[in-house]
Amino acid sequence: MVGLLGIAWTLANTYAPTFNAWFASIVPSDMRGRYISRRTFVQYGVGIAVSLLAGKFIDLVPGMKGFGILYSVALVSGLLAFSALYRTPLPVLGQSEEDSARGESHWRRMLAPLRHREFRSFVTFHVVWTLIAAMPGPYYTVFMIDSLKLSYSTIAVFTSTQMVIMGLGFRFWGSVVDRFGGKPMVQLLFIPAAAMPALWAFATPGMYYTVPVAMFFGGLFWAGLSISTSIMLYAIIPQNGQKSSYFAIWSVSVGLAASAAPAVGSAVMKALTDVHFVWGGMVIDNYHSLFVLATAASVIPALLIRTLPDLGAQRPGYVISQLMRGNPFLLAYNIFLLARSDSAERRANLLQALGRSHNPLAVKRIVEALGDPVPEVRRAAALALGECNQPEAVEALKKHLSDPESDIKVEAARALGKLEERTAIPLLIEALRSDRLDLCVAAAEALGRMDDRSARDALVARTESGFDRTLSPTIIEALSFPVGDGPLGDLRAVRPAVAMMSSFSSEVIRVQLLNAIARCLGEGDRFLTLNLEDPYERDEHLSELIIETRDALFSLPWPAEEELTVAITFERMALARSEVRVSAYIQTAARLAELLRKHFALVEPGSDPTTVEEACAALISLEANGQLESLQERGMTFSVLLVHRAATQTRNEIDRRSR
Structure with a gap:
């Protein structure tokens, strides 16, 4: 029996380097983690099922x-597997080091990986x-039987659970490793995985709860490390x-270590045979010592x-910062449901989640x-990418925005705007x-989110090209968002907003435009906030x-x-406010704006408009055409804001110049 097992093990390791070299050639590097995880998941699932069925069959x-x-x-299954493997095409491989170094000896080429x-x-x-890691491996089961006195059924449950967790772990870690690379995952998982043997040392008969914990997390961590x-x-x-040489040395080295580990573990157990003492109420023997030593x-x-x-x-x-975003278990569950959902509405909801x-x-x-x-579902996916500030999301959205046949261009534009992706500005301007x-x-909404001069210029140019009842208010709204770190929006939007007020009978649109004007002047959303208060x-x-x-x-x-x-004039304005005479208040506020504009014109010919100039001009124009009076209380609230902005900004500017 030992001889047959030795022959089987030798043959298995003979083909392994060639198989690994072939596998490395046919599986793309950017999906190896997911492929290995899925393959191992299937192997574990089939292994568990076959083990259970085989055990039941032997009983019968x-x-x-x-x-x-x-x-x-098993023999027939192996032949069928070989037949499937034989039909898999072999890729055309490039020139190997062996071809380029024919003068070297065979052994020198075989040992080249060590250089x-x-x-x-x-x-x-x-x-x-x-x-x-493999040193205490053979003694876990012996420890459960000999020291913890666990039944075979309990051990079987623990072992099966660990295999299931490892299978699920392979599915989860595959995508993670593909995305972030292998080394950071080794750095993150090695220490907790290495601590698992120590948990076994705390197990005693009747108090063995650390064993399933160690097996559960050990399976999860080891799957990721693998x-x-x-x-x-x-x-x-x-x-x-010459990939085969590398894999051959790899297989020999790791195989020898795995073979030597049980012997080392046995030597340690023999050396610690006499260890037997009580610590913290627990009886410590050579098993506990081996686990702690590992x-x-x-x-x-x-x-x-x-x-x-x-x-x-x-x-x-x-x-770590990326993995801690959201609930990783809920993420895995949603991805699982998405892959198996036949309902379009369900898939759309899952994508949003x-x-x-x-x-x-x-x-x-x-x-x-x-x-x-x-x-x-496509529309939901595009909008969902607007929540993901990742390069893959940006590139996919830009591809659809530039595709003339794409039916999700609108959603792609909105998503890019939410991401504030400046590299998409040329595509958004075209849209x-x-x-x-x-x-x-x-596109206008998206460009409004960009703190970029070219985006603002494109919006202003679109406004100047003609009035559109649907698009123009959106552009004004987009231009009103703050530019840079300051509170001001684009002041070039103020006069077009004032001019189009009379084109709308809807009070909602007119209030929206007033809020955009106030936002451009640095008031934020205070106008809307005041109107929502009691x-x-x-x-x-x-x-x-x-x-x-x-x-x-x-x-x-x-x-x-x-x-x-x-x-x-101010006293008349204050009196009109106290008596809630809307028309009188708006008129006196406009009169104060005229006086400020007349004596403190802080804008020079040919220069960009100033906050004071635009606030005064807006208040005067809106009072003259009756737009503020028609909005009654809201119009008076807007007048209070603008005359306040004009007066305080004039004082601040004069103080700044005097310094």
Whole structure:
């Protein structure tokens, strides 16, 4: 039996290097993690199912007959697998190092990987890690039987659960490793994985709860480490080299370490046979000592991690920050449901949830949904990408925005605007010139979010090209958002907004335009906020603004002949406000704006408009055409804001110049 097992093991390891070299050639590097994770997940699932079925079959058909049938089925399955493998096409490989170095001896070519520094560092780390990690491996089950006195059924449940967790872990970690690289995942997972043997040391008969915890998290962490190191191995090995030599040395080195580990563990157990003492109420024996020693010895491979090549991977801190976005378990659950949902509405809702998670691991799934056959799902995917500030999301959205046949251009424009992606500005400007009104509106909204002069210039030019009842208010709204770090919007939007007020009978649109004007002048959304307050609270806030306006007005250096006029005009304005005479208040506020504009014209010919100039001009024009009076209380509130802005800004500008 031992001889047959030795032959089987030898044959298995003979073909392994060639298989790995072939595998590295046919699986693209950007999807190896996901492919390995899925393949391993299937292997674990089939292994669990076959083990259970085989056990049940042996119970029903005991003896050599049952084993003979199982071995026959295994042989046929192996032949079928070989047939499927044989039909898989072999890719055309490039020139190898063997072709370019025909003068070298066979052994020199075989040992060439050992001259590869990065490969040598990786093999050293993995050999040391395997030796230490596998050292207590054979004794876990013995410990559960001999020391903890667990039943075989309990052990089977623990072991099956660990295998399930490892299978699920492979599915989860595959996408993570593909995205962030292998080394940061090794750095993040190695320490917690190495601590798992120490948890076994706290288990005692009747108090063995740390065992399932260690098996659960150990399975999860080891799955991630397994995929991470596999991806690193494939990345380190030169793509145009003799891959088989690398994999051969890898298999021999790690295989020898794995073979030696149980012997080392046995030697440690024998050396610690006499260890038996009580610590903290627990009986410590050689099993506990071996487990603690395995964790302590893991410090050595942990230090060797620093010698591993980065291979363009992300830093661990960045990986943690990305993985902690949202709930990773909910993310995995939503991705699972998305892959299996037949309902378009359900898929659209799941995509929106994935977008709201802000988790970079969701980006690939959302991008794939841009090709869904249902338009509703494609639109939901595009909008969901607007929540994902990742390069893949930006490139996918820009591709659809520039595609003349895409039916999600509107959603792509809105998503790019939400991302404030400045590289998309040329495409958005082009979309602003489209014949499609909905696309123009979406592009205008997106450009308004960009703190970029070219985007603002394009919006102003579109406004000057002609009036559109749907598009023009959107452009004014877009231009009203603050430019840079200051509170002001684009002042070039104020006069077009004033001019188009009379074109709308809708009070909602006119109030929207007034708020845009106030926002351009640096008031933010205070106009809307005041209108949403209850009358008593709004009256209190407006009274405070009027007092601040008085203080600013009377601190200005008015000509002597105008001081009395200013005082009388202000008193009339304040009286009109207290008596709620809308028309009188608006008229006197406009009169104060005229006086400010006349004596403190802070704009020079040919220069950009100033806040004071635009505030005064807007208030005077809107009073003259009756737009403010028609809005009654809201018109008076707007007048309070603008005369306050004009007076305080004039004072501030004069103070600044005097310094």
